[in-house]
Every structure is written in structure tokens, then in C-alpha cells.
Amino acid sequence: MNTLSSLSVFFPAYNEAKNIRETVLRGKEAARKAAVRYELIVVNDGSSDGTREIVDALVREDPEHVRAVHHAKNLGYGAALKSGIAAARHDWVFFTDADLQFDLEELSLLAAHAGEHPVVIGHRAPRRDPFMRLVNAFGWNVLNRFLFGLKVKDIDCAFKLFERRLVEHLPLKAEGAMLSAELLIRLSRQGIAMKEVPVTHLPRKAGSPTGAKLSVIARAFREMAFLFGTELGSKEVREFFKFGGVGVVNTAIDLGFYVILTRLLFFGNDLVLAKGLSYMVGTVFSFVANRVFTFGIKRPVHPLEIGRFYVSVALALLINTGSTYLFINAFHFYDLLSAFLATICTILWNFTSLKFWVYDKVPAYQKAPARRIPEKI
Secondary structure (H helix, E strand, O other): OOOEEEEEEEEEEOOOOOOHHHHHHHHHHHHHHHEEEEEEEEEEEOOOOOHHHHHHHHHHHOOOOEEEEEEOOOOOHHHHHHHHHHHOOOOEEEEEOOOOOEOHHHHHHHHOOOOOOOEEEEEEOOOOOOHHHHHHHHHHHHHHHHHHOOOOOOOOOOEEEEEHHHHOOOOOOOOOOOHHHHHHHHHHHOOOOEEEEEEOEOOOOOOOOOOOOHHHHHHHHHHHHHHHOOOOOOHHHHHHHHHHHHHHHHHHHHHHHHHHHHHHOOOOOOHHHHHHHHHHHHHHHHHHHHHHHHOOOOOOOOHHHHHHHHHHHHHHHHHHHHHHHHHHHOOOOOHHHHHHHHHHHHHHHHHHHHHHHHOOOOOHHHOOOOOOOOOOO
């Protein structure tokens, strides 16, 4: 077993009066085995059930190893994590929840990898939660992978060990349940190697979980949306969302111009021509809006880009009709399902072709020629 030089263990706790004494006692034993020097910190997040009084008594019993941080009111799980990190004084920081759903002796499993990995995180194997919480957790992990590229098995597993120098100055923004994910996202963006270790997850013995409250879930999604809009969000996914927004506006322009031509002007007897004209107006908007808004291109437009764009539009039409025919006749799908799948294929083609071909690079002959430096005579 790898013995840590010094270790700060902290427990976020909200209304854990029935668990907190046993949690601290088990934590002391586990920390004593894992590190030469250790401290335990209970972050009492505005509890109203007597947790504070029990924690203060534990501090009085062993002031050398037990400390307390009290929030005057409940600030949320993320705020408790930030307080614990800020209060830590030793080289390594470990945190876990105060609800006794983890075997604290397994801290040694994480410490065994600390010599090679500055971040060691647990993943529950298996996770002892109700079915709907498992479904929610799966969706949460998928969303974080999609929006932020975070490739971790169990993002919110509250069994994590860090070198303190890596986390003490992180500019963490979240205050709620999103903070655990934000912590890992920021570390992964720095190229920090993370080791994942399976840990035992136990059923809750006492107290009530708060993670399933609608207010907690809503706050987590608000913070996720906020962080996605920062530098942490995947550039490609942000571009795809912008592309979708341009598509919605483009459709409205297409249909609106068609109504104007057929209802207010003189195209009422030539609906096909009217639709063709309205579609062309929509493509002009799509070209400009995606170029400037979606992909942020500021250089002057080159004729080659326009040519590529309309080749892409023509190919999109072939992909749409061809894939519809394929789904209906080769796979025998229902026609509406076939049309839906063909639309998805077309959207993916449009986005990919715009990003990697139409607007990809400045053509070689558009670049300014290199200036020749006259030779000295």
C-alpha cells in the first residue's frame, strides 16, 4: 500500500445527524492507515437536525485531527465541496459523502495509485440506488460526455482523491450538483491523468438523500447550461446547436417568403417556381448566417466558397431523396420514419460539409503573396 505524506479528508454533510459520528470515526481509522499525517473536516451545509452540535462535539474530542466548517444556511452540494477544498491544509485531498454509502476503508484502494496518478476517482461497482436514479445518472453521464467530452464512468461518485495543488486554485463556478463534473472537466482540460478504481457502494442506512429533489436537479441543469456556454463547452457541439438555430430561422424565412410570393405577389398560379425562389432565398441566409454566426469566419467571401456551398446543397438534396428511397425500399421502414431518418442524415451532411469543406480553409490563391525582400547591392 502507498502511504500518503499528508491527507485532508472532508465530508459534505446536510442533515446527517444519524450518520455523522460513525462517518467521522470510520474516516479517522481509514485516514490513519492511508497517510502519515491527516485531518478530517466536516462541512456542515446548514443542517437543521442537530448535525452541527454532533460535529462540534467531535471536534472537542479530537481537535488535533477533526475540524468543522459550518455554513449558516444550506448552500448546496457544490458549495460544500468548495468549502472543503478551501479548508484542506495537506498535500492530498479526499472527499466522500457523510451518508455511509461507501466503505471508507477502501480509501486505501485509491491511495495505492497516488504515486503514479495525481487524481484517483472511484466508480460505484455496482451502484446501489433505485432504478430511476440509475437511469438519471446514466443520462447525466451521457450529457456530460456529449457537451464537455468528459470520459469518466461515474462522474458523481463521491469517492475522489486529488493532489491539493491541482484543485486549490481551480476557478470553479458551479454551486450545486454540477460542481463534481466541473471539477473533473477542468482537470481533464489540463491533461491531468485520472485513474478510475471500482469501489463498493452500500445502501443508505439512515437519513434522506437530497439529490433527487426537483430543485436540485433544475439547478444542476442550469449550471450545466451556463458552463456549456463558457470555454468548457465542446466547440463542435456549440457549433452544432448554432447550426440548428440557423436551420430553424432559415425554414421560417423559406416559408415566409413563399407565403409572400404566393399570397401577396403574382406567383399564385406557379407554386413550384415560388417554392424554388423561396428556397434560394433561404440558402443565401443559410450561407451567410452559418459562415458568420455558426463558425465565426471573418475573412472576405471567396467565390470558391459559394461554389462549394451550392455543390453541398445539391448533394444534400440527393442524400435526402436517396436515403428516403433506401429506408423505404431496402429496409422497408414506415414512410414517416424513413423521412425522419433521411432528414437526420441530411442535417449531419450539411453540418459536416460546411465545417470541414465549404468554410474549412482559405483557398491557396486567396492568400496574400509573400513579400519579396530586395537583395542588397
